[in-house]
Amino acid sequence: MSEERDEHPNVLIAAFEGWNDACQAATNAVRHLVDRYDAREIRHISCDGYYDYQVSRPMLCRALGSPRIIWPQTTFYEITISPTRRIFAQIAPEPNYRWREYCRQSLHIADELDVDHIVTLGSMFANCPHTRPVPVDVSHDLEVENPSEGYTGPVGIPTVLDDMAREQSFDTTSLWASIPQYTGNDDCPKATLALLDRLGEELGLTFDPGDLEAETRVWEAKASMLLHCSxxxxxxxxxxxxxxxxxxxxxxxxxxxxxxxxxxxxxxxxxxxxx
Missing domain, CATH: 1.10.287 (Helix Hairpins)
Incomplete structure (x- = not known):
């Protein structure tokens, strides 16, 4: 293992649409990185056997006038952040079936990419005000400083992926943003930006915020308008x-x-x- 590899381990960032992704904050963080940097698709996991199509429905798209069915799938990206830094990213709808097999397949791809560290992103609704910084909970290797205060209850695919990754000796980090539940289901750029900022701290990087800062101000103004109405x-x-x-x-x-x-x-x- 080279000194550069020791200093900058290969990282896979994973985010999943659905239950783990309030206001699409987590998956939008990955989409933002794909859009702002030089990114290319490098791997896929087929939808076959993993999805209930009445829940994750195929989409009809028209390219050059021809109809095409787009099926749910997992996409892996290689994202070049700078001439000396790259990261990998995984984005997908949360599978409906065979989670352990899905995670094994994901980790097999991570192993092929020589990944050392897996970071899962999530977002959830919580009792927090839109006028304050977005809380981002961070845990490493599924551990918390005070186990009595750690979460217990239903989990989604990010937690299962974290657990199986840890069992296979990957380093793991989980980042969860909390979003005010009264603001509705529309995209929350403030939470996406908070996840990217905290992710950058974890990785020793500073990500280009693009339009997220301006979008955050608009989002905050809309949220404040709700208070004037009630x-x-x-x-x-x-x-x-x-x-x-x-x-x-x-x-x-x-x-x-x-x-x-x-x-x-x-x-x-x-x-x-x-x-």
Missing amino acids: DQLAEYVHHLERDWDAAEEARRTAAANPAQAEQLVKEAEDFLKNL
Whole structure:
């Protein structure tokens, strides 16, 4: 393994349409990289046996006047970020069937591409305000600092891919953006940009934001308009802002004075025990 390989391991970024992709934020992050950089398709996984076509329907397209059926499929890209850096990306609808076989096939392709590190992207609706930075949860190798606070419950294909990749000795990272649930299902460029920024931090890269910053301002303005139309929604968002600001203050306190933060936690626990 070369020194350059040690410094810049081959990375595969994976995002899947559907349950794991609120407002298409995760898959739009991959699409943004494909559109902004020199990208070429290098591998595919056939749709056969993986999809329920009443859920992931084929699309009718017309190229040069001729109709053509486009079937759901997985596409792998090689993306050249700079003359010295490249990454790989996988994008697909979430399969309906045979997840373990699908992940084995995905990891076989990752192995063929000499990938060391797999990064899955996801987005979910959450109770957070659109007026604050988009929260992006990061976990490495499916581990969290405090297991008692880690997520338990239903999972999607990114988590299954992470788990199987870890078992095959790939390094894994999972990035999940939280999107305000009251903003609807339209594309959320703010979450896409947040994922790209956090992904860049993980990989030691700075990605070109393109039009995402301007689109984010438009998205925020539309979200703010919703508050002008509903006093109840405005009060709800104000409550979310207070909670977000309090949590941020607690994190800053913990970073600046861990002993004081530990004491505050102990006092809170003692208070709750006496209720």
